[in-house]
Amino acid sequence: MDFSFLHKTTSILILALISFLFLLFQSSNASIHTYDNNPFRDVGNSALLPGGSEGLAASLDGSRSFIRFENVTFWRTKAAADEHSEMEHSTGLVQVVIFEAADRNNIGGSAYGGQRSICCTPDLAKLEGCKQGEVIRMPSATDINWPIVLNVQFSGNYLSTKMDNVDVPITKTGMYNLFFIACDPKLKGLVMSGKTIWKNPNGYLPGRMAPLMNFYVYMSLAYVVLSVIWFIQYVRYWKDILQLQHCITAVITLGLFEMILWFSEYANFNNTGIRPVVITTWVVTVGAVRKSLTRLLILCVSMGYGVVRPTLGGLTSKVLLLGATYFLASELLDITEFVGTISDISGRARLFLVLPVAFLDAFLILWIFTSLSKTLEQLQAKRSSIKLDIYRKFSNALAVTVIASVIWIAYECLFLWKYYASSYRCISKQQILSMSDGRVLGSLLLSGTFLPLPCYVLFAICGPHLRTPKGML
Structure with a gap:
């Protein structure tokens, strides 16, 4: 030999x-997903950052099984912030998308059978009624409240914006995916810090x-x-x-x-x-x-x-x-x-x-x-x-x-x-x-x-x- x-x-x-x-x-050294100035990457007509993917079991009231967001902060470039005045209200949108794997086709769409887009385009706005500049979301066949889309807005010419600490209850057993998505091309160079906690009814495994x-x-x-x-x-x-x-x-x-x-x-x-x-x-x-x-x-x-x-x-x-x-x-x-x-x-x-x-x-x-x-x-x-x-x-x-x-x-x-x-x-x-x-x-x-x-x-x-x-x- x-x-x-x-x-x-x-x-x-x-x-x-x-x-x-x-x-x-x-x-990172934890199942609690930690993000330390993680950059968004261009995917199609969006900037995207994967937040995690885990199997979660449902709890009846949703209190023992959830995805929790803590200290999630988004940072944009100084050039992007300088394009706006201090008095402007909404100067950049980042969307947090959570969906069960069976509903993955409910995120995004395509016009006339062409390439699939995550963000709504003018053509898709006419065809599907989505809002231009936002993530395309179609309600799940089993629960109209899913997929979950949470909006986080930049204000004025601030470099950063912080997401509210929220819990998303899990009431259906499945494989869940989390993505942070920005459809605004002016937010190129976006980074994120913070953590998400994924918990099953019996623990964090x-x-x-x-x-x-x-x-x-x-x-x-x-x-x-x-x-x-x-x-x-x-x-x-x-x-x-x-x-x-x-x-x-x-x-x-x-x-x-x-x-x-x-x-x-x-x-x-x-x-x-x-x-x-x-x-x-x-x-x-x-x-x-x-x-x-x-x-x-x-x-x-x-x-x-x-x-x-x-x-x-x-x-x-x-x-x-x-x-x-x-x-x-x-x-x-x-x-x-x-x-x-x-x-x-x-x-x-x-x-x-x-x-x-x-x-x-x-x-x-x-x-x-x-x-x-x-x-x-x-x-x-x-x-x-x-x-x-x-x-x-x-x-x-x-x-x-x-x-x-x-x-x-x-x-x-x-x-x-x-x-x-x-x-x-x-x-x-x-x-x-x-x-x-x-x-x-x-x-x-x-x-x-x-x-x-x-x-x-x-x-x-x-x-x-x-x-x-x-x-x-």
Whole structure:
């Protein structure tokens, strides 16, 4: 196998991780969306600033589920302000638009089937009766009060204007989008500061993350059970423990620690709305170490380390290089996914960061099964029937796990496609749970589910009744 690509990949990932962390620690650190002189960008005939996108569950009275605006201030350029006198009343309009994803086509319009415009043009004013210079809004079919449009006016020649602190109650479960829009071309160069608070009935966790709190509780309990079973066997066979089994102990400990940390982090996030960058980065790093070490353990077991070969020999450096590369790729992906401001729609950066992890997983799977095939041949040649039978079962279990992972990935891709195509109508609790746990389950199938397999193999193979004085065949 050619490993030259790993050196280049590792170097690139190290630089990317350092750069990303540098930018990240200067950015927002909360699910409460914070804006610090964020600039508007030109989109069609409007200037637009995305404010966030999250799944929100409805509350009956709207008091426990809302989008709150606090200290939202808009700043225009001095040149734009100087065009007006101090006595003028309305000298610039900024509109705050909130809509449920199913109503996204209710914002904007097109004249004679041409390019879609966000702001009302003279032609659209004649055709649709909208007000020129404002956002085109058509009432929702389910609630005429939605989409919500809030107006914020500049006065006189002031450089800034402040929006009133208001709460927008959420009475319908769905995926909600927030945009700040200026249709006045004279407001070019507009920037905004302030924050918005997105709250679900049970806390500040976004819709896609809320079900994971219970998930991490169950996973913590599962790791506790596994830890107890492993510790009993670990003590029982203490004199015959292999170095690889010490590593498995470390993986189980890391897994338990990671699940507890995730639950604690989510609970704090849900209660306060704040997600400290340092703490979340630490949790993500523990997870990346655990995933990398688990994959390397599976690879070492497949190579027959401690069973048919005392050392990995010249492959040691390549295995460690692959582990380091996977750690960096996984760390970068998870930081992008979990650290910083949370929105329920991931950016394009995540898509590109998924590719190295997927490629490395595929490479690992190929190497695992190639090594496993060679180990089976060695065991067959030495006629070690008991170990051969165990390794065959191990191979079958790995094959089933990989196939299940591929099927789940295909299902998740299809579900995601339907998720976006159906205007985010699948925001119900059960479907959010499927989406959220699906991502975690896919990871577990490739890492966590593998963990009991080497435990079983090593205990079965390395038990006192099967081992020689050197622990080898």
